[in-house]
Amino acid sequence: xxxxxxxxxxxxxxxxxxxxxxxxxxxxxxxxxxxxxxxxxxxxxxxxxxxxxxxxxxxxxxxxxxxxxxxxxxxxxxxxxxxxxxxxxxxxxxxxxxxxxxxxxxxxxxxxxxxxxxxxxxxxxxxxxxxxxxxxxxxxxxxxxxxxxxxxxxxxxxxxxxxxxxxxxxxxxxxxxxxxxxxxxxxxxxxxxxxxxxxxxxxxxxxxxxxxxxxxxxxxxxxxxxxxxxxxxxxxxxxxxxx
Amino acid sequence: xxxxxxxxxxxxxxxxxxxxxxxxxxxxxxxxxxxxxxxxxxxxxxxxxxxxxxxxxxxxxxxxxxxxxxxxxxxxxxxxxxxxxxxxxxxxxxxxxxxxxxxxxxxxxxxxxxxxxxxxxxxxxxxxxxxxxxxxxxxxxxxxxxxxxxxxxxxxxxxxxxxxxxxxxxxxxxxxxxxxxxxxxxxxxxxxxxxxxxxxxxxxxxxxxxxxxxxxxxxxxxxxxxxxxxxxxxxxxxxxxxx
Numbered sequence: 001x002x003x004x005x006x007x008x009x010x011x012x013x014x015x016x017x018x019x020x021x022x023x024x025x026x027x028x029x030x031x032x033x034x035x036x037x038x039x040x041x042x043x044x045x046x047x048x049x050x051x052x053x054x055x056x057x058x059x060x061x062x063x064x065x066x067x068x069x070x071x072x073x074x075x076x077x078x079x080x081x082x083x084x085x086x087x088x089x090x091x092x093x094x095x096x097x098x099x100x101x102x103x104x105x106x107x108x109x110x111x112x113x114x115x116x117x118x119x120x121x122x123x124x125x126x127x128x129x130x131x132x133x134x135x136x137x138x139x140x141x142x143x144x145x146x147x148x149x150x151x152x153x154x155x156x157x158x159x160x161x162x163x164x165x166x167x168x169x170x171x172x173x174x175x176x177x178x179x180x181x182x183x184x185x186x187x188x189x190x191x192x193x194x195x196x197x198x199x200x201x202x203x204x205x206x207x208x209x210x211x212x213x214x215x216x217x218x219x220x221x222x223x224x225x226x227x228x229x230x231x232x233x234x235x236x237x238x239x240x241x242x243x
Numbered sequence: 244x245x246x247x248x249x250x251x252x253x254x255x256x257x258x259x260x261x262x263x264x265x266x267x268x269x270x271x272x273x274x275x276x277x278x279x280x281x282x283x284x285x286x287x288x289x290x291x292x293x294x295x296x297x298x299x300x301x302x303x304x305x306x307x308x309x310x311x312x313x314x315x316x317x318x319x320x321x322x323x324x325x326x327x328x329x330x331x332x333x334x335x336x337x338x339x340x341x342x343x344x345x346x347x348x349x350x351x352x353x354x355x356x357x358x359x360x361x362x363x364x365x366x367x368x369x370x371x372x373x374x375x376x377x378x379x380x381x382x383x384x385x386x387x388x389x390x391x392x393x394x395x396x397x398x399x400x401x402x403x404x405x406x407x408x409x410x411x412x413x414x415x416x417x418x419x420x421x422x423x424x425x426x427x428x429x430x431x432x433x434x435x436x437x438x439x440x441x442x443x444x445x446x447x448x449x450x451x452x453x454x455x456x457x458x459x460x461x462x463x464x465x466x467x468x469x470x471x472x473x474x475x476x477x478x479x480x481x482x483x484x485x486x
Contacts, residue, residue, distance in 0.1 A: 009276065027422070038373075041465065095463045100471070105474060116360060129281075177328075190327065194332065217332065219329045222329070224338045242485040
C-alpha cells in the first residue's frame with residue numbers, strides 16, 4: 001500500500017476541530033487541486049461559497065440540523081453544482097440555453113469529483129473534513145442566505161479544520177459486495193454479502209459502546225419515510241429540468 | 244506543494260493505453276481505497292461492474308459513442324449508484340422502501356466520491372484513467388447489457404490501464420472563478436472572470452494545433468440542444484423518484 005492509498009484509508013469524518021483558522025492559501029491550493037479532477041468536456045460545472053460571515057455560519061448551524069461544527073470548524077464551504085456560467089455565456093452569445101436532466105446530473109457529478117479531490121488535498125495537508133449533507137435539509141432558506149442565482153445548486157457543505165479528535169474507522173461493505181463481474185448479482189447473493197457485513201458492523205457498534213444493530217436493518221428503517229422531500233422542487237425552481 | 248497534491252495535478256484523462264491488463268489485486272486495492280471516502284450515514288449507495296466479457300466490452304464501444312478505448316483499455320468499470328441493497332433489506336424486514344429524489348441524489352454523490360478516491364488510488368499506482376460519460380448515452384441498452392435490476396443506476400464508466408500517451412493539461416477556470424466569499428458574484432463579475440479564462444483557453448487550443456475558440460463560446464453552443472434526453476426517463480424507470 002503506497003503513501004497515497006494509506007492517506008485515503010486514514011480518512012475519518014472529523015466533527016470536532018481546534019479553533020485554528022484555515023489560511024486562505026491552503027483553501028486556494030485545495031480548490032486548485034480539486035479543479036485538477038476530471039470534468040466532462042471541461043464544463044467545470046461547480047463552485048464553492050466560502051462562508052466567512054459568522055452570522056451566516058450561525059444561521060447555517062440551524063439550517064443543517066443544529067450542527068454546531070458548521071460554526072465551530074476552521075472554514076465552512078458550500079459546494080454547489082454550477083450551470084450559471086454556461087447560461088450567462090449562452091445569453092451573451094444570443095443562444096438559447098436548453099439543457100435537460102443530464103446537465104443537472106453532470107453538475108452533481110462534477111461538483112462531487114471536484115470536492116473529493118479537494119478533500120484529499122486538504123487531508124494531505126493535515127486538515128480534517130466533514131461533508132455536510134444537511135445543507136440539503138432546507139434548500140430554499142440556504143439559497144436565500146447565500147443569495148444564489150438561477151443555475152446554482154447547493155449540493156453539500158464541507159467543514160474544514162485542524163482535527164481535535166481521532167475517531168475510529170467505520171467498517172465499509174466488503175469489496176465483494178460492491179465490485180461485481182459483468183453483471184449485477186442476484187438477490188440471495190446480495191443478501192448473503194450483507195449478512196457478513198452486518199456481523200462486522202454490529203461488532204463495531206459494540207466496541208464503541210453503542211447498541212448493536214445490523215447495518216441492513218438500519219438501512220431498512222432509514223428509507224421507510226422520505227427525507228428532504230423538497231429537493232426536487234428546489235432544484236426545479238433553480239432551473240434544473242428533472243423531466 | 245506536497246507529493247499528494249502533485250499527484251492530483253498530474254492527472255490527465257488517458258485515452259490510449261498499452262495492452263497490459265490491470266491485475267485484479269490492483270483493482271480491488273483501488274476499490275477498497277474508494278470505499279474509504281465519505282458516505283452519507285454509511286449508506287454506501289454505489290457499486291462497480293467490472294466488465295471482463297470482451298463481447299460486452301465491444302458492445303459498450305458502440306453504446307458509448309464508438310469509443311474504442313472502452314474495449315482497448317486494461318480494464319473497464321461501470322460505476323453505478325446503488326439503492327438495491329437498501330431496497331432488499333427493507334423487503335426482508337417487511338418495511339416499505341419510500342425514498343424521494345434525495346435518495347437518488349445521494350447515490351450519485353456517493354458513487355462520485357467513491358470513484359474519485361478510486362481514481363486517485365489507481366493514479367498513485369501508475370495507472371491512467373478516463374471517465375466515460377458516454378455510458379449515459381443509451382442507458383436502456385447499457386442496462387440490458389449489464390442486466391441491472393431496479394435501484395441500480397449506471398452513472399459513468401471508467402477506462403483504466405497503463406498510459407500509452409502523455410497529453411498536456413487542459414487549463415482550468417481560475418480559482419477566483421470558482422471560489423467565492425459569502426455569496427455568488429453578480430453576472431458582470433462572472434463574465435469578467437470568463438473573459439480572462441477564454442484567453443488562456445484559446446492559447447491552449449492554438450498550442451495543440453486546434454482552431455482557437457473561447458471556452459465560453461464552446462459552452463454557449465454545447466447547451467443549446469438537449470443531449471442524453473432520456474436520462475430522467477431511464478432513472479425513473481429504474482425506481483428513482485424525480486418528483
